[in-house]
Amino acid sequence: MTHTPHQKTVPGARQERPRPSAPPELDYTGRRHRRAMEDAGLxxxxxxxxxxxxxxxxxxxxxxxxxxxxxxxxxxxxxxxxxxxxxxxxxxxxxxxxxxxxxxxxxxxxxxxxxxxxxxxxxxxxxxxxxxxxxxxxxxxxxxxxxxxxxxxxxxxxxxxxxxxxxxxxxxxxxxxxxxxxxxxxxxxxxxxxxxxxxxxxxxxxxxPLLLGVLLLSVVPRGMGGVIAARIDYRVHDRTVSARSVRGMMRWWLTTAELADELRANTMREYLHFWYRTMCDRVEGKELAGAGPYLRVTAVAAALSGFFVLGMWASLGALVLGGGMALAAAGTAIVASQTAGRALNAIVRYGAVMxxxxxxxxxxxxxxxxxxxxxxxRGTATVRAPRAIHLDEAEFTYPHKAAPALHKLSLTLERGEVVALVGENGAGKSTLVRLITGLTLATSGSVRWDGTDLAGADPESVWRHVGLVPQQNGHWPLAARENITLGRQTEFGDARVWQAAEQVGMGDALRALPDGLDTLLARSVWGGHELSGGQWQRLACARALHRSPGLLILDEPTSEMDARGEHLIFRALREMAKDRITLVVTHRLDNVKMADRIIVLDQGRIREEGTFDSLVSQPGSLLAELYALSQDR
CATH class of the missing domain: 1.20.58 (Methane Monooxygenase Hydroxylase; Chain G, domain 1)
Structure with a gap:
């Protein structure tokens, strides 16, 4: 057995840290014109x-x-x-x-x-x-x-x-x-x-006529050299595009305020600086490697072009000395040849660029x-705010997928009820929301608002009655007012805006902004202001409520809110429920107790449906299992 001696540690000596592994070489090979410039001739x-x-x-x-x-x-x-x-x-x-x-x-x-x-x-x-x-x-x-x-x-x-x-x-x-x-x-x-x-x-x-022919010959080498040089440039561009693209993304991540806390607190600076510098070195190395061939090509092309230019001057001299051209005409030929030469060079150069x-x-x-x-x-049928939404054997399959995201599903949602949609990740909740709102049409079966099939309805008339709070809501770089109205004004003006803000508990926060509703909500812009994650969620809810929609859908609406904000949102939902169909998608199962009905999806199918109390008491209930897991946290 071979004995490996321990490395001696000298007190006070600086320990050399192990060099981190370099980022992998990236090469996106799916670009449509990857070899177009390489294979192109004149x-x-x-x-x-x-x-x-x-x-x-x-x-x-x-x-x-x-x-x-x-x-x-x-x-x-x-x-x-x-x-x-x-x-x-x-x-x-x-x-x-x-x-x-x-x-x-x-x-x-x-x-x-x-x-x-x-x-x-x-x-x-x-x-x-x-x-x-x-x-x-x-x-x-x-x-x-x-x-x-x-x-x-x-x-x-x-x-x-x-x-x-x-x-x-x-x-x-x-x-x-x-x-x-x-x-x-x-x-x-x-x-x-x-x-x-x-x-x-x-x-x-x-x-x-001889002069024009010789002039064309003088430009051909430069033209060929221009094409080859363009290929070299393109090859360098092609071989560095992946590194430059990823480096550009990384640069934003390294310099944005959104990730500054994580970068510092997790001591990521040293490695990420090494990573970024490695990418810079790779781009720089490939660009420097292309400089030598570029110089050689352009030098050879210029030399050959110069040789033919000398031939043109020699032809001119021979014509003058031999009496085939007057000296005055030769002077004009010099001016014309220079003009034509510049034009030919521009044609070759900009032809390659074009x-x-x-x-x-x-x-x-x-x-x-x-x-x-x-x-x-789709169609021209105009719909009104729905009193009922009917799904009849509605199924949806994403392109290039073998299995449906939603299997044949029949369901009715009625005005005045609050329905909670529950299920594990990938159960089909977001797909069902898309079908109900007409964002996506069923691949088979039908989705009807009252008696109108959404496949034949004007989609804009459908969406005028929808208020949607998605999981990833927009932090629009607009004034606070426009973040609620998104340009949709009412005869009530700002009174309606403040009402929606108060319903979600954002009234005091908006009044505290430097310019109230006129404050720009974009910290990255000079004079802008930023909200917290929970405040952005409240604002998204206010945006949906401001629309007074016939169909209100909230997808994980309170995931970043504190208990007070969450309570305000669900209280507002109950108070407004009689005027609309309300659908809440959530993983926080304590919230589903306020729903009139709970629909539990499992692998694209409705597994169970009913009230909270009835479902959690059923043997083998998925809701009961998920709820028990949530209480153990």
Whole structure:
């Protein structure tokens, strides 16, 4: 047996802590365009760019037609200015190189030089005009793209959120919406480059077709280098996107006040700092690794491009020396070739960028089509506040699930009664709430408010009679008043707001706020104020009560409240019960004693139903078992 000596401890010596394990390498492989940039060649890019231009143009046209027309007009004028400038330069060159003396040459050339200067200035002014119009258009494109996504999310059936990969496609669409603004700028630059190239190429072709061919050859290496460099950039982006995404989430967790107590009290700072620094190092390392290849590619492309540029100058010199081109024409060719070269470089560069952005814009449009097909489109029947809700063999199965979340279930809820819904986690309580409120339609069977099947009802008319307090209620960054009314005003004004607040015990807390009902409830915003967890729950209950709904549903409404708040809520429920159907979902079984009827769900089925006393006295009662467990805590 081998003896391992104990490590000696030197008094006063600093003990080195064991290094924590590094976070795992993350690589999200499900991205739709993961290898699109890697596999793209010049022809692939050339094929996709018109589609990206078309999508951008349609989006811009739908937002502000006047600005689109202004951009196109300014770009056309800029191209005309370039063509006129080059023609005027050619005319001036002939005078400058043919006159006997400088004075005569300048006198003969100055009208053409003035025309060239005016044309250049007009072209520059037109470009400034296009830039101004784009700056006016971009915010509108950004808002329109963002609002469209948000609006469709709010109007989509809840089943859309349950579709496999919905969140991933939603995030890709949001990326496309952000890229739409970049695409508008890139499209402006790209189309302007085409106009400038056409103007300069026309002049070069008139002077000598050979010059245009050599110029194109000089740009090909730079274009290929641009594509390869774009691939390197994209590869670095692709390989770091996971680390950057998780690092961004972690940064919020490390800096938000919501987690500051836990971070400090549990001495998490040292490890989390190490974790965050590791992610930073990984991103930094991959970006630095891409710098060398990028430099080599761009250097080789520039060298080859320079070689062909020298060839163009040599061709020009040979034409002049051989008498195939006048010296004046050669001077014009130099100016035209520089203009055309800049335009070609811009076409290659922004073509690659538009190809990349266009992939995400395609995601945006594909997602919009998907969600539009899943927006609320049920029926037109208008319903009133229900006197009774009937479920007849109602069943619901989530997409891609084999077993139903709710099996065929028949149930009636009547106005004036308070019903408690009880069951273990996963029993189907939240799904049943969705069916009763029309948030989700049954996959088989029916749910009827009085005599109207919710499958044929206008959903907005249904929800006008619903007051819902979900488990996760919104801490809306709005004023206290709007957190109760959410914009729904009544003829009673603030009196109704205060009544709802008093019913849930929030009156004194709201009066104590710096600006009363006008206080912004968002501590992260300057001048905002924050509530405790229990106060937010009370406010959510006040929001539901303010609506005076025909159907009131409270899902774990008092989980963060103290005993006083809990007592006030349930007292208010009893006092208001006669005017509505009230359904309470809770795990705190002492509260169910106040219900007129208790429904116990178990694995998507109604296991038992009755009053508290009758159920807890039944042999084998699940409610009795759960209640006994709650009393042992």
């Amino acid at each position: 022809l692939d890019m050339a094929r996709r760019i018109p589609a990206a231009l078309g999508q951008t143009a349609r989006l811009a046209w739908s937002v502000d037609r006047r600005m689109v027309i202004a951009i196109l007009t300014c770009q056309l004028l800029s191209g005309v200015g370039t063509a006129v400038m080059l023609a005027a330069v050619a005319a001036a060159m002939r005078h400058l190189f043919s006159a006997a003396d400088a004075g005569t040459a300048l006198r003969a050339a100055w009208p053409a030089l003035v025309v060239a200067a005016v044309a250049q200035a007009a072209g520059s002014a037109a470009w400034i005009g296009a830039d101004w119009a784009t700056r006016r258009l971009n915010p509108k494109i950004a808002s329109a793209a963002d609002l469209t996504i948000v609006d469709l999310h709010m109007r989509a059936e809840l089943s859309a959120y349950d579709a496999e990969g919905f969140k991933d496609r939603s995030q890709a669409a949001e990326t496309g919406a952000l890229r739409a603004v970049d695409l508008a700028d890139d499209a402006k630059t790209l189309t302007n480059a085409f106009v400038q190239l056409l103007s300069a190429a026309s002049v070069l072709t008139v002077l000598h 190809f990349h952005h266009g992939l995400y814009l395609s995601d945006y449009h594909a997602f919009l089509d998907e969600v539009r097909a899943m927006t609320l489109d």
